[in-house]
Amino acid sequence: MKKIVVSVLAIILALGLVACGQSNSSPGKGQSGNSQQGSTGDQIIIGNLQDLSSTTSVWGKAVTNGAQLAIDRINKDGGINGKKLKLVTYDTKNDVQEAINAYNRLASQDKAAAIIGPPVSNIGIALAPIAENTKVAILGSFIDERATTKNDGKPWGYNFLIQPSSVQQAQIVAGYTMDKLNVKKIGVLYNQANAYSVSLAKPFIDYVKSHGSQIVSEQTYKTSDKDYKTQLAEIQATGAEAIFIPNYIQEDVLAVQQARQMGINVPIVGGLDFAPPFAELAGDAANDVYFPNNIAAEDPQIKEVAAAYKAAYNEEPLNKAFIGYDSILVIADAIKRAGTPDPVKVRDALEQTKDLKGTTGIISISPKTHRPYGLSMVMIKIEKGQYVTKERYITKEQQQQ
Amino acid sequence: MTAQLIINGLSLGAVYALIAVGFAIIFNILKFSNFAHGGFMTVTAYAGFLATRFWHTSLLATLLIASLAGGLLGLLAELVAFRRIRNNKSPVIYYFVSSITLGMLLENLMTIFFSTNFYSYPNFFPVNTIKLGRLIIGVPDLIMFCISTLALIILAIIIYRTKLGTALRSVSYDLDTSGLMGINVLRIIQLAFFLAGFLGGISGVFLGISYTLYPQLGQMVVKGFIASVIGGLGSLEGAVTGAFLLGMVEIFLIRLVGSGISPVFIFIIMLLFLLVRPRGIAGSHIQEKA
Numbered sequence: 001m002k003k004i005v006v007s008v009l010a011i012i013l014a015l016g017l018v019a020c021g022q023s024n025s026s027p028g029k030g031q032s033g034n035s036q037q038g039s040t041g042d043q044i045i046i047g048n049l050q051d052l053s054s055t056t057s058v059w060g061k062a063v064t065n066g067a068q069l070a071i072d073r074i075n076k077d078g079g080i081n082g083k084k085l086k087l088v089t090y091d092t093k094n095d096v097q098e099a100i101n102a103y104n105r106l107a108s109q110d111k112a113a114a115i116i117g118p119p120v121s122n123i124g125i126a127l128a129p130i131a132e133n134t135k136v137a138i139l140g141s142f143i144d145e146r147a148t149t150k151n152d153g154k155p156w157g158y159n160f161l162i163q164p165s166s167v168q169q170a171q172i173v174a175g176y177t178m179d180k181l182n183v184k185k186i187g188v189l190y191n192q193a194n195a196y197s198v199s200l201a202k203p204f205i206d207y208v209k210s211h212g213s214q215i216v217s218e219q220t221y222k223t224s225d226k227d228y229k230t231q232l233a234e235i236q237a238t239g240a241e242a243i244f245i246p247n248y249i250q251e252d253v254l255a256v257q258q259a260r261q262m263g264i265n266v267p268i269v270g271g272l273d274f275a276p277p278f279a280e281l282a283g284d285a286a287n288d289v290y291f292p293n294n295i296a297a298e299d300p301q302i303k304e305v306a307a308a309y310k311a312a313y314n315e316e317p318l319n320k321a322f323i324g325y326d327s328i329l330v331i332a333d334a335i336k337r338a339g340t341p342d343p344v345k346v347r348d349a350l351e352q353t354k355d356l357k358g359t360t361g362i363i364s365i366s367p368k369t370h371r372p373y374g375l376s377m378v379m380i381k382i383e384k385g386q387y388v389t390k391e392r393y394i395t396k397e398q399q400q401q
Numbered sequence: 402m403t404a405q406l407i408i409n410g411l412s413l414g415a416v417y418a419l420i421a422v423g424f425a426i427i428f429n430i431l432k433f434s435n436f437a438h439g440g441f442m443t444v445t446a447y448a449g450f451l452a453t454r455f456w457h458t459s460l461l462a463t464l465l466i467a468s469l470a471g472g473l474l475g476l477l478a479e480l481v482a483f484r485r486i487r488n489n490k491s492p493v494i495y496y497f498v499s500s501i502t503l504g505m506l507l508e509n510l511m512t513i514f515f516s517t518n519f520y521s522y523p524n525f526f527p528v529n530t531i532k533l534g535r536l537i538i539g540v541p542d543l544i545m546f547c548i549s550t551l552a553l554i555i556l557a558i559i560i561y562r563t564k565l566g567t568a569l570r571s572v573s574y575d576l577d578t579s580g581l582m583g584i585n586v587l588r589i590i591q592l593a594f595f596l597a598g599f600l601g602g603i604s605g606v607f608l609g610i611s612y613t614l615y616p617q618l619g620q621m622v623v624k625g626f627i628a629s630v631i632g633g634l635g636s637l638e639g640a641v642t643g644a645f646l647l648g649m650v651e652i653f654l655i656r657l658v659g660s661g662i663s664p665v666f667i668f669i670i671m672l673l674f675l676l677v678r679p680r681g682i683a684g685s686h687i688q689e690k691a
Contacts, residue, residue: 055517192661221660226612226621229409230655250519253613261530261539281521281613284529 043086044079044341046071046331047106047115047136049123054094059119059320063141064089065313066324067116069305072312074328080335085328092118099123100130107136113341114139114334114350116327117159119320121147121195124159131158137347139331141323143169144199148370155370160350162327163294163360165371166199168398169271172292172377173244174207175395177269180379181290183242185216187235189228189255191247192220200246200271207395216240232259246271253281260285275319279382286385292377294360295322296389305359326358330365361392374399405536406652412542414648415549416611419604420625421632421640422553423597428635429573430593431487433496434626437478439619440507441598445471445605447511450614453523460525464548468602475598476591478503487590504619511616520614522606545607552603553641556596560637565592573635627667631674633681642682 048067050060064087071085079085088110090102099118106112117124117140124142131138137158140147143166148159164172177183186208191197205215216238219231232255235243245255245268252273259268267288274291295302305325309317333356334349335341353365366373376394380387420442427435449467452458458466482499526540560566571579572589580586608618624647625640632643650670654663674681 058517221655222664224620225655225660227409227413227652230406230652231660233405234656250613250615253519253521262537263530263532277519281519283521283524 042083044083044335045086045088045106045110045112046328047103047110047112048087048089049092049099049102049106049115049138050089050118051094051120052089052091054092056094056118056120058318060092060094062318062320063116063119063324063327065309066317066321067328068324069309069312069321070325070328070332073308074332080332081339083341085332087328088112092120092123094118094120094123096123096126099127103127103130103136103138104134107134107343112136113343114331114346116140116324116331117142119143119323121199124148128156128159132156134158135347136343137350139327139350141320141327144195145369145371155368158347159370160365161371162330162363163323163372164292164375164377166196167203168371168375169292169377170200170203170246171207171395171398172379172393173246173269173271173290174204174211176290176292176379176393177242177244177267178208178211178213180390180393181242181267181269183267184213185239185241186213187217187219187238187240187243188215189219189221189231189235189243189245189247191223191251193222194248196271197247201244204244204246226254227258228255229258229262232262232264236262236264240266242267242269244269247273249273249278249281252278256282256289257285260287272319274380274382276316276387279385279387283385286382289382290390291380292393293380294319294377296378296392297387298389299359301357302359322359326360326363329358330356330363406656407649408536408538408542410649410652411645412539412546412648413652414645415542415546416604416607416621417624417628417648418553418641418644419549419600419607420622421628421644422556422637423600423604424622424625424629425632425635425637425640426593426597426600428629429637430569430576430590431483431496432635433493433500434629434634435500435597436497436622436626437482437500437503437507438597438601438625439622440504441471441474441478441601441619442605442608442622443511443616443619444474444507445598445602446609446614446618447515449602449606450520450522450609457523460544463522463525464603464606467606468599471598471600471602471605472595473598475594475596475601478598479591479594504622508616508619515614515616517616522610522614525610541607541610545611548603549607552600556600557637559596565589569593627671629681630671631681633683636681636683639681639683646682 048064050064051057052060068087071087075084092099092102106115114137117138119141121142121144124140124147127138128147137160139160139162141163145165145167148161149155188201188205190201208215217235217240219234221228221231245252252270256268267290269290271291274289275293279286306317309321330353334346338345338349351367353363356363361375363372364374376392379390379393381390424435424438445467448470449463452463452466482503483496486495486499529540531538531540560569568584568589572584572586576586608621628644628647629640631646632639654666
């Protein structure tokens, strides 16, 4: 009996190996055909690396849906140079190794012309040197500056950023807090174990100090902490006139609720994570919160894209959906200007992106940093649970850049 | 400032106490640490949340629904994950593996059904804070403290003043002998799982109210475990004492050395207990079967 079981297992295993071998060899056959790098037949492949099943899957799905919406629209208008676009998405599971494997598959097997990267900085940082060798560009929304520039300040050859970087965002918030809210004494509360949180807190503190205002208290916590009352009490005792809280959404909710519970009623400023559904989660505590957003909900173009998104997916688009949408616009524009889906030429064209009207603003990419420049952000205030658009804002330094 | 820290420490300790006691009941009887308890808390937190969303239940009704859901889940877990292990008299490590796997399963099921989005409970309280001079007391914290204390007192009455409680204690002392004495051991073990799930339901709702809902909510169970170790594994009084002590120590450590370093001190405290007084503060006689 045992022998029979063993031999059956052996046969299954052998069949499995043969099957794997076959599936591996099939792309090879495709390669020998007339397909050229960057396209297969009458299609242009655009890769998409997103988390679809893990902790950041809410973002991954939004980016993917937004990108697909833009592709459907471009294809409906006849595609690019007579070729249709096709989005090929792989799940990174928010894991660096999965993302690297998926990137290599997109580059070598799927022949992607360019790839949309995830809104997660550690994956962007890990992919940067790999993309430089493989030579297929990644247009990501990873805001940590190390994902786009090396330590010496020179850009990574094949990584590009589509939204303001962490430094740019932190400076925009710091500038707005000092100029428009007229605040001189600011407290900071951030998660020292989270790269995203740190990457916003440090440049914020630097900017405030170098522009004549004061950081009266700098408080930290770590990811597993749920109670920040002790830290908030320290900030409260210093008489801070505003608090900068650049954290992930759930920590934002806890921090803001606890601050309001303690009777801290000064303005709270922070990063993009104050966007919906923050106000709904935090309830009454959310009043008097300011943050920079990529989009203004009242903008007619946003309204139109949001309506199309809702019609297609039956849900309200998150911010990241517009990032996905704009990523396709930028890549399509680069392919058009390059005149070919060849990844290296597309990369060269991406570097020259200028004054492209996207949903998140006028996008120009700097060849020196591979990041957008002069891209203002929309300052939003939460009043009585509603998101109220104040104005588009950018610091003077960034405007001149 | 110090008085405020004590208040904050008590409110954190009350959460830990509920977790730790649910944990301790199972340890008391079956002599293993039920890491699926975190999963119970997560599931019940979502159950309570669904009740508020669809039936607009009051706080008490929400607690009741979540607790009953937790109790039923406890019974189901006993049947599916632990009964055969016990009947086969398998080594304790089997319980351990089974409970960790079950905890992971529950967490992943929640991720599949509710995605990783955050949800928050509606606001049950008309006023959120009470001010006594310079002291600030959060109303949710206060109510959590009172209900937790009440639940623990009722539990103590059940255990020390009722026939069922006597049976529970005798089973915890010796499973086989109490069976020979005519106690229905299976029923008693089911009761223990029901009670643990019931308490898990209360802590689940309060965790949800305090910290919003997300699938990894149950990972707070580690704090309950540390509290149990400090207080004495398997001792209910010890679990409560350990929990309040842990809450207090954490809050003061954050004030004194900052949040980043405080786990180092918590770890040292736990190590000291394991080395110097492994039976914890309560000094309970129970040891894990090996």
